[in-house]
Structure formats: structure tokens, C-alpha cells
Amino acid sequence: MEISHAHQEINITPALQARIDELLSHYPADKKKSALLPVLHEVQDAHDNWLSIGLQDKVAEILEIKPIEVYEVVSFYTMYNQKPIGKFMFEFCRTSCCALRGAEDLMEYTCNKLGVKEGETTPDGLFTVVGVECLGACGYAPMLQVGDFYKEHLTTAKVDALIDDCRAGKVDLHKLTITE
Template sequence: MLGRLAATRLLEIRQAFRRAAQVTNHCFHCFFFSFSFSSKFLPSTDPSLPPNLISMHIDSPDNNPDMPWEFNSQNQEKVKEIISHYPSNYKQSAVIPLLDLAQQQHGGWLPVSAMNAVAKVIEVAPIRVYEVATFYSMFNRTPVGKYHLLVCGTTPCMIRGSREIEDALLKHLGVKRNEVTKDGLFSVGEMECMGSCVNAPMITVADYSSGSEGYSYNYYEDVTPKRVVEIVELLRKGEKLPPGTQNAKRIMSGPEGGNTTLLTDPKPPPCRDLDAC
């Protein structure tokens, strides 16, 4: 069963690379620039290109290059402090903390004008900032809810049912991926490996309920479609449940029911008598 799922996934990846190669031959610069610049995923309008492969930024009233944006007076001091940590000829190394600061100032997400402001501060081409902002899933390029629910999409979680987890969340909240519920409380996205594969599947809740500057990431492991809906409703009530495994039969990443082997501390190795040599 596991081998068949892995083989199917590998075939999907190969097909995706073949399609990408076709697009690259058609328009190398446009494909990779638009991918790095993406903030929304839209179908290609060129009939000669594969559908649903091109992603691009689409201007909107709250997200366009002409929208005025700059660090506020309080954060300008923080910008100076952040840049002071790096050599003067390596200001571009501050891109990640500056993007984080910009996202905090803008309520938990990064409009393209904020990314342009960061590029101006560190004196690089805007594309260098877009590349970073589109790579790290902690940077949100569209508005998010006060609770941004991120489902792990890497292979161990996917094999253990992460797609069903995401479907249950989207159906319960009545949204599509990266959409915000009408009450502004929830949005659903995807994050790659969260580092607890032994407790797959798992989700992260990016909690902005205390403001974007007081946000936190909480990880919930061993989740089921039923359990993630329960988590949503607990968050809706303002309840903060303990993060970690949601399987009551496990302690952290231990086996259900407790250990059956390694029940005592291992004996230390015998000490070598160096004086006897």
C-alpha cells in the first residue's frame, strides 16, 4: 500500500516537471519571474500553455505596487537596529527579519508594496525579495484569518491522510485554500514538512488573535478530520488547547499504550582502564 502511494506520487512529480519543461521552452523568463512573484494562483490565459500551471501577481486595491507603504516611525528604528547586525556591504542578509517586521506591521501579510519597501532598504532588486517571500511559508502574501490553519503537505503526512484533513477544514469553514472566512477568523493554507513525521498527520495554527506582533505557531499532531473540526470550534470560542499530539493514548511521540521495550535506563558502557595500557 505504502509503495503504491509513493510510486503514484513520484509519477505525479515527474509529470509536473515535464509540464514545467514545456513551459520553460515556451517562455523561460516569464515562467520563472511570475512564479517567484506570485501572490495568487490563476489559470494560464495562453491556450498553448498547460492550464493551472502559471502563477502570477494580480493587482488589487489592497495589493499593488502603487499602494503607498513604508515602515512606520516606530519600526524605522527597528529597521536600523536589524541592519546594524550585518556588515554594511551585506545589508541584503537582513531580508528575512525585515520581511517579518513588515508583515507584523501590515497585520499578518505582505503586500507587494511592502516587499518593494524592504528591497529599497537593503538596496537590492525587488525580485530578490520576492524570491525569499515566496519560498518561506511563514510569509503570507494574501490576507489571512486571525487563525491561519496550515496543513502539512509532505509525503508522510499525505500518506497518513493530510488531504482528508484539509478537505474537512475547507468544507467545515466554507472556504477555498488561502481564502478568509467572512468573520475574518479563519483561513486555510499548506506548509511543507513540520518536522514531526512520527506523529503524522499534523497541522500548524498561526495564531494572530493577539495581533500580528504577538503571533505564535502551535503544532497539533496525530489529528483526524473530526479532531481538526473540533480544534476550529475551540478556537472560535477563544479556548487555547495544549499543542502536541491529539492522540490520548500517546505521550509525545511515544507508542500507544506506552513502551514495550527499553523499559529501564540502559547500562553505561564499561570504563576503559587507561592506566592498564
């Protein structure tokens, strides 16, 4: 497990606090910890998609729990990033179906093309490449996820096109589309 000690500005804006309060309203007042996963998602999204130790401490303070309770969750789930990542994180599924259909080779191809190793971010800060467990799209293997967007039936040509589209600013991770 690699933990970054990079500085991260903690900015709980009024809008973010309102969203956290809304999430907390779904749970009994004495069970704030129950909101930990969705609160971590919201806080991570609002902080360049990663959670520093300081930010995890802030979440613990907001939820009135011990910091270790946050660290345990953040270090267990791969959906929480403990270090700065690229604007586009390519998460290659590498479980059975995708592995049998060449996902490992495509991930290696992507890493070589971008000049990084698995888990690293390109010097321009655009791309991070990681392997993850099942993404639940076995019928479309091999596949990857970038943001909330799935790219299925991958080939090297599709990976090349996705990288080019990302570099050209055509990938909108909020609309889950690639614009023309």
C-alpha cells in the same frame, strides 16, 4: 502564484524600525540584503501577516536593494503571504508522513467545514486553509500549524475543537497555547 493588489497601509513604526535596525546590526553595513528574511518576517508580522507589493517595495528601499530581489524571495517561500489571510491560518503538512496518515483528508474536511477551498479565507476573515511542505514533526503526523503553534496527531474531532477554540477567542497565537 496569486498576488494581491489590495490596498495595505504601510506603517513602519518607530518600534518596527528599531527592530529592523537591530536585525541589520548583525550584518556588515554593505550586506543589508543578508537581513532580508528576518526583516520580511518582522514587517509581515506588523502588517496583518501579509506583504503587499507596496510593502515589499518599502522593504527593498530600507535594505537598499532592487524590488525584484524582494519579490523573488516573497514569491519563493510559502511563509510569506502575498494577499490578506485569515486571523488563523491552518497550515496542513502534506508531505509523506502526514499524507500517509490522512492529512489531505483532514485538510479537505476542514475546508468543507469552513466552506472554503484550499488557499481561501472564510468570509468572516477568521480562517485560511493551506497545504504546506514538511513542518518537521513527522513523528506526530498528521499535523498542522496555526501561527507558531503545532496541533499534532490530528483527528476530525481535534480539528473541530481547534476551530471552536479559535472562534471562542481561546487560541493565543503569541503564547502558543489554548486558554480554558
